[in-house]
Amino acid sequence: MRRHRVSLWTGAVIVGFTALVAIFAPLLTPHDPFAQNLSQRFLPPVWLPGGSAAHLLGTDQIGRDYLSRLILGARISMMIGTTTILMAGTIGTTLGILGGYFGGPVDRVVMFVVSCRLAIPLILVALTVVALIGSSLAVVMLTLGLLLWERFAVVSRATTRQVCGLDYVAAAWAAGCSRSWIILREVLPNIIHHLIVIATIDMAIAILLEAALSFLGLGVPPPLPSWGLMIAEAKDYMFFKPWVIEIPGLALLVLVLGINLLGDGLRDALGAQADR
Amino acid sequence: MTPAIEAVELSRSFVQGASAFAPPRRVVAVDEVSLSVAPGRALGIVGESGCGKTTMARIMLGLLPPTAGTVRIDGRSLATMDRRERARLIQPVFQDPMSSLNPRRRIRDIVELPLIAAGRVPRRERRERVMAMLERVGLSSATAVRYPAQLSGGQRQRVAIARALVIEPHILICDEPTSALDVSVQAQILNLLAELRATFNLTLVFISHNLAVVEHIADEVAVMYLGRIVEHATADAVFGTPQHPYTRALLASVLTPEPGLGIPDVPLGEGYPDPANIPRGCRFHPRCPIAIPRCRTEPPARAAVECHLASA
Amino acid sequence: MTAVLEIEDLSVNFGTLAAVRGISLTVQRGETHCLVGESGCGKSVSALSVMGLLPRDARADAARIMFADTDLFRLSERRLARLRGDRMAMIFQEPMTSLNPAYTIGSQMTEVLRRHRGTSRGEAATRAAAMLERVGVSAPEMRLGQFPHQLSGGLRQRVMIAMALLCEPELLIADEPTTALDVTVQAQILRLLARLQRELGLAVLLITHDLGIVARTAHRVSVMYAGEIVEQATVAELFAAPTHPYTRGLLASIPVPRKVRRGERLGSIPGVVPAIDRTFVGCAFRDRCARATDSCAALVPLREMSDEHHYRCRLDPAWSEPA
Numbered sequence: 076m077r078r079h080r081v082s083l084w085t086g087a088v089i090v091g092f093t094a095l096v097a098i099f100a101p102l103l104t105p106h107d108p109f110a111q112n113l114s115q116r117f118l119p120p121v122w123l124p125g126g127s128a129a130h131l132l133g134t135d136q137i138g139r140d141y142l143s144r145l146i147l148g149a150r151i152s153m154m155i156g157t158t159t160i161l162m163a164g165t166i167g168t169t170l171g172i173l174g175g176y177f178g179g180p181v182d183r184v185v186m187f188v189v190s191c192r193l194a195i196p197l198i199l200v201a202l203t204v205v206a207l208i209g210s211s212l213a214v215v216m217l218t219l220g221l222l223l224w225e226r227f228a229v230v231s232r233a234t235t236r237q238v239c240g241l242d243y244v245a246a247a248w249a250a251g252c253s254r255s256w257i258i259l260r261e262v263l264p265n266i267i268h269h270l271i272v273i274a275t276i277d278m279a280i281a282i283l284l285e286a287a288l289s290f291l292g293l294g295v296p297p298p299l300p301s302w303g304l305m306i307a308e309a310k311d312y313m314f315f316k317p318w319v320i321e322i323p324g325l326a327l328l329v330l331v332l333g334i335n336l337l338g339d340g341l342r343d344a345l346g347a348q349a350d351r
Numbered sequence: 352m353t354p355a356i357e358a359v360e361l362s363r364s365f366v367q368g369a370s371a372f373a374p375p376r377r378v379v380a381v382d383e384v385s386l387s388v389a390p391g392r393a394l395g396i397v398g399e400s401g402c403g404k405t406t407m408a409r410i411m412l413g414l415l416p417p418t419a420g421t422v423r424i425d426g427r428s429l430a431t432m433d434r435r436e437r438a439r440l441i442q443p444v445f446q447d448p449m450s451s452l453n454p455r456r457r458i459r460d461i462v463e464l465p466l467i468a469a470g471r472v473p474r475r476e477r478r479e480r481v482m483a484m485l486e487r488v489g490l491s492s493a494t495a496v497r498y499p500a501q502l503s504g505g506q507r508q509r510v511a512i513a514r515a516l517v518i519e520p521h522i523l524i525c526d527e528p529t530s531a532l533d534v535s536v537q538a539q540i541l542n543l544l545a546e547l548r549a550t551f552n553l554t555l556v557f558i559s560h561n562l563a564v565v566e567h568i569a570d571e572v573a574v575m576y577l578g579r580i581v582e583h584a585t586a587d588a589v590f591g592t593p594q595h596p597y598t599r600a601l602l603a604s605v606l607t608p609e610p611g612l613g614i615p616d617v618p619l620g621e622g623y624p625d626p627a628n629i630p631r632g633c634r635f636h637p638r639c640p641i642a643i644p645r646c647r648t649e650p651p652a653r654a655a656v657e658c659h660l661a662s663a
Numbered sequence: 664m665t666a667v668l669e670i671e672d673l674s675v676n677f678g679t680l681a682a683v684r685g686i687s688l689t690v691q692r693g694e695t696h697c698l699v700g701e702s703g704c705g706k707s708v709s710a711l712s713v714m715g716l717l718p719r720d721a722r723a724d725a726a727r728i729m730f731a732d733t734d735l736f737r738l739s740e741r742r743l744a745r746l747r748g749d750r751m752a753m754i755f756q757e758p759m760t761s762l763n764p765a766y767t768i769g770s771q772m773t774e775v776l777r778r779h780r781g782t783s784r785g786e787a788a789t790r791a792a793a794m795l796e797r798v799g800v801s802a803p804e805m806r807l808g809q810f811p812h813q814l815s816g817g818l819r820q821r822v823m824i825a826m827a828l829l830c831e832p833e834l835l836i837a838d839e840p841t842t843a844l845d846v847t848v849q850a851q852i853l854r855l856l857a858r859l860q861r862e863l864g865l866a867v868l869l870i871t872h873d874l875g876i877v878a879r880t881a882h883r884v885s886v887m888y889a890g891e892i893v894e895q896a897t898v899a900e901l902f903a904a905p906t907h908p909y910t911r912g913l914l915a916s917i918p919v920p921r922k923v924r925r926g927e928r929l930g931s932i933p934g935v936v937p938a939i940d941r942t943f944v945g946c947a948f949r950d951r952c953a954r955a956t957d958s959c960a961a962l963v964p965l966r967e968m969s970d971e972h973h974y975r976c977r978l979d980p981a982w983s984e985p986a
Contacts, residue, residue, distance in 0.1 A: 242451035243461075246514065249412050251438025251468035264455045399845035400816070503935045533701035534872065538916035538931035545928070560846060563918040567925060590921065604850040605920050606875030610898045614857055614879050617850045623815040 083340025089333025096146055097153035104143035105131070108300055112138035117316050132322055135305070136312060141319075144300035145326060151301045152282045152330060155216060159281035160274045162220030167227025168270060174228075175235025176258055185232065192225050197284065201293045210296045215288065219281050226273050234266040268345035275338030279331045286327055302327050353426040354387035355554035356411060356441070356522050361385070361420035363406050367627060376627040380406040382578035383420065383653075388571075390521070393548065393555035395569030395586065397562060397601070401624040402575040404558045408526045411556065413437050425521065435469055442515035446527035448507035452499040458485070458510055459495035465518040484513040487550075488543060505536035509543065516547060522554045529564065541568060562605050566590050574598045577624050577634045581657045594656040596639050633659065667692050667834050667866035668713065669729040675708050676722045679940045682708045684890040690834070693860065695867040697877045697898075700887035701913075703936050706870045709887075710836050713868070714753050715743045730834060749779040752827035756839040758819035762811040768822055769807030775829050794825040798855055817848035824855065831863060838870045853880055874917055878902060883971070886910050889939050889947035896972035906982075907974045908952045946976070954978060 096103060115138040119126045126133060132141035174185030204218050238244060239262065247261050286303025288294030295301040297308070302323040309319035363381040381403040388394045396404045409415040411422055413429055422429040424440045432440075442465070445451040452461050459481050466477045485495055488509040499507055508528060515523060525544070529537040545568060548555055559565050565572060565586075572589040574582040574597065582595040593599045604617045618640040630637050636646040641660060651657045666689040675683040683705040690696040698706045712723050713735060728735040730751060735743065747753075755761045763771060772794070773787035782790065788807065795803035798821045811819060820840065827835060837856070841849040857880060860867055871877060877884055877898065884901045886894040886909065894907040905911045915930025934951040946963045949955040958977060967973045968980050 242445040242447055243453045245409075245412075245414050246443060246445065246451055246511070247453075247464060247468075248414060248434075249438065249441070249443045250465035250514070250518070251434045252464065253434065253468070256468070261453055265453070399847060505935065533936075534874070535701060535913060535916050535932040536935070538929040539933070541918075542928045542931060545926075562846070563920045563923065566920055566923045567918040567929065586925070600847055602920070604847045606850070606853075606873070606879045607919055607921075608874040608878040608902065608914065608917055609919075610878040610881075610902045612879060614854045615850050616854065617847055619847055619851070623817060623848070625815075 080340070080344075082336040083344055086333050086335070086337025086340055089329060090337050093149050093330055093333070094153055097150040100146050100150040104140075104146050106140035106143045108139060108143040108147045109298055110139060114138065117312075117319075119316075120318055120322075123318070133318060135319055136308065139300075141322060144305060145302075145322060148300040148302045148305060148323065148326070149330075151212065151295060151299060152285070152327075154212070155219065155285045156278040156282050156334075158216045159219045159223055160278050162217075163222070163224035163277060163281075164227050164270065164274055166221070167224030167229075168231045170224070171228040171231030171233075172235050172258060172262065172266075175232040176239060176254075176262065178236075182232075185228070189225055189228050192222070195222070197222060198288070198291070198293070201288050205293045210293060212295050212299060215285055215294050219284060223277055223281055223284075226277055227270060230269050230273050231266060234269050235262055238262050238265050268341075271345065272338050272342040275334050275341065279334040279338075282334075283327070283331060352389060354423075355390040355392075355425065356556065357387040357423040358407070358411065359385055359421050359423065361407070361410060361422065362418045363403075363410060363415065364418050378627045379578050379629055380626055381410070381417070382629075384575075384578070384580055385420075386573055386580060386583065388522075388554055388556060390554050391552055392571060393557060393569045395565035395572045396556065396558045396575060397560065397565050397572060398575035399560060399601075399624065401577060401626045403578040403626070404575050405526055407575070408443070408524050408556070408558055412441060412443050412524055438465055438468060438520075439518060440520055441522040441524060442518065442520040444508070444511050444515050444523065444525045444528045447531050448504045448511065449531075451511050452507055454499050456498075457495070458490075458497055458499070458502070461499070461510060462514045462517055464514060469518060480517055481513075484517045485510075487516075487547070488513045489539075503536075504532050505539060508532060508536075508540050512540075512543065512547065516551060516553075519551060520553070522556065523548075524556045524558075526558045527560070528557075530559065530561065537564070544568065562590075562602060563607075574601065577626060577629055579634065579657060581635065583655050594661050595635075595658050596641055596660075597635050600638075600640070633657075665731065666690060666729070667731060668868060669727070670709070670713065670725065671728070672726040673709060673712055673728065674724045675705070675712055675717065676724075676941055677720055681890055681939045681941045681943065682721075683712070684939065684943075686885070686887070686890075686892045688885050688892065688895065690866040690868050692833070692866050693864045694882045695857075695860065695869055695880050697869045697871060697881035697884045698887060699871055699874060699877050699884060701872055701936065703889075703938075704887040705890040706887050707838055710753070710838050710868065710870050713836060714747055714751065715740065716753075745779070748775055748827075748832075749830045750832050751834040751836070752830075752832040753836040753838065754820075754823045754827050754840050756842050758816050758823055758843065759811075761823055762819060764811050766810075767807065768809055768811065768814075772807070772822075772826050772829060775826055779830050790829065791825070794829055795822070798822075798825045798828075798859070799851075800825070816844050817852065820844060820848075820852055821855070824852070824859070828859060828863065828865075832865070834866045834868070835860075836868045836870070839872070840869070841876070842871070842873070849876075856880070874913065886913070889936055891947065891975065893948065893976070894972075894974040896968075896974075900969070900972045904968070904972070904980070906968060906972075906978075906980050907948075907976050908954060908978070909948050910974075912951075953984060954982060 115134050116136060118130050118134040120133040121128055121131050130140050132145060135141055170185050174182040201218055204214060208214055244257060244261050247257050285294050289301040289303030290307040295304055297304060305323040306320055313320040361381055361384045364377055364379045367376045367378050398404045410417050462481045462484060463477050466472045466480060482492060490509055529540050532540060557565060557568055569586050572586050573580045576597050582589060582598045589598060593602055600617050600619050603615045619638045622637045632648045633646040633651050636642040645659055651659050668690040671687050672685050673683055674685050686709060688696060700706045711717050713728055717723060725736045769788060769791060772791040773784060776782045776787040776790055792803040792807060795806055800806055800818060800821050841852050881898045883897050885892045888909050894910045905914055912932040918929060932951055937947060939947055945960040949959040963975050963977060965973055965975050
């Protein structure tokens with residue numbers, strides 16, 4: 076029973092910290108993340124020989140302060156994560172609840188739409204979108220938000236069906252409640268703990284996906300310091316100046332791990348309470 | 352007199368989907384059942400698994416549409432009523448106290464629900480009626496702010512009864528309301544139901560597999576088997592002089608708490624009722640101890656007792 | 664005569680919750696001893712203790728649990744496992760979940776024989792079919808090839824019984840074996856158990872909440888409340904002269920067919936079963952008892968009405984309800 080507390084709090088601390096960094100990013104960056112200084116290229120971080128306190132994490136290949144880029148990158152990752160789960164969550168949950176509640180032909184349509192979505196390879200869509208519209212932060216957020224909803228749909232559909240079989244839903248119907256009341260006030264509050272867990276999973280996936288897309292050049296365009304882009308830009312130098320790739324890689328790892336721990340902890344904590 | 356609730360030729364069947372191992376099957380849960388209950392009377396519906404009594408309850412509550420036939424409440428067709436009208440007339444008490452209350456809401460909100468759905472009841476009046484009802488069912492006012500998880504099974508069932516009666520319906524449909532409760536709690540709830548029935552002049556439809564409980568509370572009894580009512584008479588008649596062989600077998604199987612009588616030998620054979628495979632002729636004939644050749648081919652006439660040998 | 668099963672002073676705790684508090688009972692050969700009580704009284708936990716099937720967070724303690732001449736409580740898990748399914752067997756309430764849905768009836772039954780008796784596959788199949796026939800399952804060879812989901816609840820319970828009796832055990836523990844079954848099937852299953860008991864000389868410990876089952880099947884009865892046995896007697900004695908207030912309350916709350924008086928209130932016991940923790944002292948029933956006094960908060964004596972009938976209450980046997 077103590078185990079879930081550890082993951083819950085570790086995850087919450089990591090995610091919370093990153094969220095704060097993301098919100099206050101402009102105030103926290105010691106330098107302008109976009110300011111280039113070619114005479115200060117590849118300064119190592121402060122703990123390696125040659126490092127200086129002026130640039131705690133060193134500089135990249137065109138002399139931009141790495142710490143500042145990392146901080147701004149945190150904001151980008153968090154923005155991607157939260158907008159994705161808000162958009163995808165809304166789309167997926169709505170579809171899932173409608174399918175689960177109404178069943179029959181409505182459900183068949185919903186399942187068909189979900190199958191179509193599952194058949195779509197994300198990278199290909201991203202490629203097409205970028206080819207047509209060009210890449211930007213907004214495009215990435217929109218693409219991921221409109222595509223990553225299948226988990227929400229499947230889980231909300233399954234849990235809605237399960238809840239609809241329970242007597243308190245029948246009692247609400249017998250009491251004369253309208254369908255919208257039943258969905259919003261009886262079903263939704265009883266499935267939302269499952270969806271919160273899905274949200275954390277999806278957030279981690281969105282962040283990783285954005286990093287991958289940016290790495291491939293299909294995501295956030297330079298000079299925005301997405302962590303994925305930073306990894307991509309660093310890959311040519313990773314054997315000579317390993318910190319350039321290690322730092323954003325580590326940041327990504329820690330954030331995604333934190334989100335997953337938070338999700339695990341929430342699942343245990345909320346699940347135990349819900350099953351009571 | 353107009354019956355409080357009336358079922359006319361009610362039928363309900365389901366199609367059980369095909370799988371890799373079997374073609375789709377048609378399950379007939381309720382087969383052209385008709386019954387009526389006079390206002391203020393209590394009808395007990397008994398039967399075993401697969402008989403269709405729970406399906407009947409759900410159809411009468413408007414939770415499930417019938418495949419054929421109509422339900423009339425106070426003379427008006429259920430299908431034409433809007434949700435508020437229906438709620439004002441007929442309310443349920445379900446079997447499982449765990450799942451009949453929304454775990455995320457407080458007791459007073461749960462009991463208030465029918466009043467909110469009815470609309471046009473001002474907030475203060477709603478609250479008053481809820482608190483009065485909670486007291487009526489024997490719950491302290493402190494219970495109002497608790498959550499279902501903090502209550503025992505018996506208390507939860509009282510909440511369910513309070514919710515059903517707060518809107519003062521005419522008819523109460525109880526689907527195995529005490530089956531999930533301990534014996535001593537069951538008695539409390541049955542006493543409560545009897546008391547409230549008198550106070551509110553309710554018409555009661557009480558569904559149970561526990562014959563002794565039904566005998567205690569019902570004026571009339573309908574015995575269901577595989578979707579049909581095979582015997583329908585006053586409680587005294589059904590329990591005193593049962594006519595249908597199934598009713599007799601059912602009554603004989605009940606283990607009364609009287610030592611020294613041994614275990615009854617119920618001559619029903621090994622078969623079990625399967626609503627997806629209703630036997631031709633009389634649906635009870637494969638298990639019937641007195642079946643004659645006619646029972647295998649010809650279904651019995653529709654009457655209060657559905658048996659070829661009834662008048663014997 | 665040595666009892667087949669003798670439980671002496673068994674207690675089981677789950678953390679601070681005392682589920683079973685010092686119960687003792689015996690079951691003789693050929694006898695059915697019913698352990699009756701409502702939910703949460705500890706009857707199932709007691710049964711599981713005998714078989715060594717308690718969950719991990721349970722702490723059991725007993726003076727002894729004698730099975731013939733072996734103390735089960737002090738036996739290692741390995742040796743207990745050899746006895747389980749062989750010389751002592753248990754059947755459970757839910758026939759739907761007691762059988763593994765992924766295996767045929769035949770493979771589950773033959774596994775028991777092959778594990779405990781080392782019989783060959785063919786021989787085991789023959790014995791299994793014979794046992795199925797004995798419990799009243801028609802077409803036994805065909806049934807061996809079927810999966811649990813293809814059988815009805817009553818048939819599944821018969822299969823459970825057959826599996827339990829394959830190795831001809833001396834002790835059968837049945838935990839609410841008919842609660843999930845229809846009334847007509849229940850009577851058939853109980854008759855079956857009674858017949859097999861006579862044929863095999865089985866000692867049966869039957870756990871139930873249904874006093875009707877107790878009346879019709881038991882030789883002796885122990886009534887449990889909040890982890891304790893509050894009354895223990897022969898079945899005739901218990902129904903003729905119930906003495907503990909809880910027993911009387913319980914009997915008064917059951918509507919008896921043909922003796923039902925419609926319109927009259929059923930006797931009922933006010934209040935709910937309390938949760939008892941390890942430090943609890945005194946009578947657990949006192950908050951619900953109309954005759955409770957302050958002395959009930961101290962240790963309650965075990966009183967004997969006769970050789971075979973005792974109860975835990977300070978009241979005299981002839982007590983009656985206050986007017």
